[in-house]
Amino acid sequence: MTTATATTTATELSDLLGTLALHRGFLRHTARDLTDEQARQRPTASELCVGGLIKHVAETERSWLRFAIGGAELMEMPDYSSDQDRDWGADFRMVGDETLEGLLAAYEETARETERALQDLDLNTAHRLPEAPWFESGASWTVRRVLLHLIAETSQHAGHADIIRESIDGQKTMG
Template identity: 50%
Template sequence: MTTDEDLSPERREFLSALNEHRALFTATLTGLSDEQAGSRPTVSELCLGGLVKHVGQTEAQWVAFALRGPAAFPSFADTDWQARADSFRVLPGETVAGILADYAAVAARTDDLVRTADLDVAHDLPEAPWFARERWSVRRVLLHLLAEVSQHAGHADFLREAIDGRKSMG
């Protein structure tokens, strides 16, 4: 049986960095009620629960891209903008526990990709106004995911501090 210690240093570094930043990110929900997780404590439209939902959905879509290429993304014209907006909100019936469980399942799939995928396989990015016409390798997708989690961990810190003064670091 292969363990993480048997992985290449690059793969171990990806796993370590992703899990470190995910822990900082998801810790911002620790001890919050479902109502607090859905609150918007700043002038931003962002809420903590919605931010974790969004990152989980984004991570899942990029893993699908790494495995299947641009077909993993809907065409720009077919994008469901309401569903995208809802990914940033805690909807009725959603809970902190459910949001965290969903994100943990996505993270586990991403970690499996890190452990097993050929990091050099590349796909054309889907057509969208925000993408240049280029190819991304699985390695580049993982770097993008690390940036995505890290960026939103910073947003989450501000939101949590606005709710009750708690900080994830410092």
């Protein structure tokens, strides 16, 4: 790789990670000063809650990071024996003894892991997507595309969290 190519790639990675960090920050800001009880609340027509969205985004980021590193096989979640047994709704709720502080700490650790791992990956490396009805059959995504997806996912859920937060106590992330 030439020096110019390496610099361009480093700048692109820096830009992508910076954008992801910005949207992670919006999501974390939305949760600022909430109690665990408030973070569990579902004050809209949706089943979503602020704490559950943070939990979901962190798990989604961990899953896609595994994909970026090793493809669909590594992406599979090791905590579940089969998707049929999985409580998908629990991914979007605070359950058991989960706390907002604990979910935010796990999200911070996920962000650090993502940023460390991506320093060693080539943005052009591509892996075949897992077979799923929502993916084009046989399609592949590059590490770059994974990062763009994480930015979109985080942004979308930060917006959801902002609406929920405004419904709880009138606070808004922006404005």
